[in-house]
Amino acid sequence: MEVVMRGITKSFGSNSVLRGVDFNIQAGEVHALMGENGAGKSTLMNILTGLHQSDEGEVLINGEAKTFRNPKEAEEYGLSFIHQEMNTWPELTVLENLFMGNEIKNKLGWIKTNEMRALAEKAFEELGVQLDLDREVKTLSVGQQQMIEIAKSLLANGEVIIMDEPTAALTEREIDVLFKIIRKLKAKQVAIIYISHRMEEIFKISDRITVMRDGVSIDTVKTTNTTNDEVVRKMVGRDLEDYYPAKTSKIGKVIFEAKNLMGDRKFNNISFQVKSGEIVGFSGLMGAGRTEMMRSIFGIDALESGELYLEGKKITVTNPSDAIRQGIGFLTENRKEEGLILDYSIRDNISLPSIDGFRKHGLIDIQAEKDFVKLLMQRLNVKAEGQEDVVSSLSGGNQQKVVLAKWIGIGSKVLILDEPTRGVDVGAKREIYQLMNELADRGVAIIMVSSDLPEILGVSDRIIVVHEGNIAGELSKTEATEEKIMKLATGVM
Template sequence: MDIILKEITKSFGQNRVLRGVNLHIRPGEIHALMGENGAGKSTMMNILTGLLKADSGTIIVDGQEVVYKNNLEAEQHGITFIHQELNIWQNLTVLENLFMLKQPKNRFGLIDFKKMKEIALAKCKEVGIDLPLDAIAGTCSVGQQQMVEIIRALMSNAQVVIMDEPTAALTERETNRLFEVMARLKKQGVSIIYISHRMEEVFANCDTITVMRDGQTISTRPTEETTMEQIVTDMVGRTIDEYYPARTTIPGEEVFRVEHFTQPGVFKDISFNLRKGEILGVSGLMGAGRTEIMRAIFGVDPHESGKLFWHGREIHINKPKDAIDYGFGFVTESRKTEGLVLDFSIANNIALPSDSRLAHHFWINGKEEFTFAQKLAIALGVKAQDIHLPVGTLSGGNQQKVVIAKWLGMDPQLIILDEPTRGIDVGAKKDIYDLMNKLTEQGVSIIMVSSELPEVLGMSDRIMVIHEGTVAGILESQGATQESVITLATGGK
């Protein structure tokens, strides 16, 4: 299928989101679509698949001008959009998800489960995917659920599959499996539009890269004819000389210590310390227990035994409020489900943990709350027309800045950042790295959990590696390599 988008424009009120976008998707190619959050990538794909209507411009599919009324019509014509938030019915089986609203019937008018399984197995074999068809979808890994979406699309004879940040929540093994499937689909003539911020994945698996910035297409180049540096420049409109800013803060005395922290079946005998102004990176494979350890330290989840010390004095944290009272902040892994109230305004979200300080006689001073939130929004570079808008209208990078602003408003002395740059663009990442450096210069201590090894190596003073719920080792960042971290993460010495 050959798709051409010409001079597509789109505005939401006074906010012009697309400004004459052009894109050409050729049959059987993997075409990366890159750009900062808010560049217009998802809006353009929503217009292509009929979820939104363009203000002007033309969509040409196989030589014919088209306008799809909705995403169902786009799917019927072979274009499927697999969103970052997967469209899976968690309480149904994998097989039932594959045939939702499309179940074949037998001669008695009943659902023909035998035929459903035959069709599903044949399609899985064709693509090289092994799915537990009888399993409840909610019990499957995110990678398996993503494969369900892909098989479901292919069973509708999809010729173009749009994938939005498909590897954001996948393990390394699941990611590699996804790329194998993509390569098979490409050989079968299926086109893939691959939206991602992960440079290494794009350069390793995509044929063409289109960069968007501020609602415009800036460049389209064959992958082999460009460089990561050029793509970054196209994305942000400037060169980023040092992707990871130099660490200038020298960590001071110990401020926090964990001793023999244990929750049976989750993590065991976790011991480490954290110094003033230090960034302690936490690495390990998906499922190793990194997030679970941090949640227990902050009092979100329980622990059975172990001790915590703050400035040499033993403390007891049984719930998040206890941690907050000690001056701890926690930017959780899932900003949408745990870090933000999406229907609340940007200002409300930023002020939420500080409402007790802003309240007078049980009433919150709206003007004081606005001033408080506005100051933090400006300091963190939150891009929004008005901080009274719902936080759910912001791009992923700006939502992440709001989550961080929320905790910074409390003047924390220790802040846990769990996957602080997941799903956000290169420009927003650089802003967050600069902020982390600034915080440590002010004496704030940071624990940073990250699945991105270059990020861990580039931003940490020391690196704690977790393997199967235990501390496999703690490395000084100077001299640490990807190989040494991976060796510890996989149980090596």
């Protein structure tokens, strides 16, 4: 299947999202679609698959004009969209998820389970994946759930598969499996539209790259004919100098200390300190226990034993309210489920932890709250029409800024950032790094968990490496290298 999109425009109210986009993909090709958050990538794909209708422009499939009224119609025609937030039913089995809404039935309406099972087994065999069809999806890893989505596309005879940030929550091993499957799909002449902010993946898996900026398609090039720097320049419209901005904060006395923390067999005997103005990076393989440590420190999960100290005084944290009250903020790994109330406005999300500060005689001073939110939105460069916009309408990078604004607003003394730039474009990443530096300048003690080794090396003052629930080692900024970190993370040293 060959798809050509020409002159696509789309506005939502007064907000012009797409302003004449051209894009095409050919059978058996992996075509990367790149751009900063808010560039219009998802909107373009939603138009292709029938979720939105374009204001102007045309879509040609195999040379014929085509418009889909809804995603179901597009899927039946051979176009599948695997979203970053996967459309699975956790309580149902793998087999039930594969055929949800597309069950095979006989003339009497009875479901032909055996026939469905045979087709599912064939699809997984083609992908080289082994999954128990009777297993509940909630027991599977993110990578395994992704295989279900890809298998669905095969069962629907998908000829074009759109993958939106497909590796955002995958382990290195799962990424390798995904890339092997993509290559198998290419060999079957399936076309893949690959949306990602991870440059190294784009250059490893794609054949061509189309760059979008501010609702316009800037350029389409063969991957082998361009470079990382050139793609970034096209995405942001300028050279992105000093990708990791220089950190000048003065590191002071110890603000936060953890002693001998243990938690539900996920981590053991964890002790570390963080000083004012310091950024301490936590590195390690997925599943090493880093996130579990931070969730326990913040009171989301219970600590089995251990002690926490803030400014030299022992503190008790049994729930997030305790942590917030004592000046600890936590930007969670999963911002959409744990960091934001998606159906609420930007104003509600930012001001919620600070709302008691706007009470006067039992009533909320709405104007003071609005001024507070306006200041934070301006400072973090949150791109939106206004503070009453629903958070779910924002791009991933702007959602991340809203979560950061919330914790900055309460004046956190200790700020835990778990994968702070996951799913965020290069321009927004730099803004987040700059903001971290400014917070450090103000004396905030920052703990950053990241699976991105260049980020860990570029941002951290000190690096703590975790292996299988234990601290495997600690490296200063001057001595740390990717090789040393990986040796510690894999238990070699």
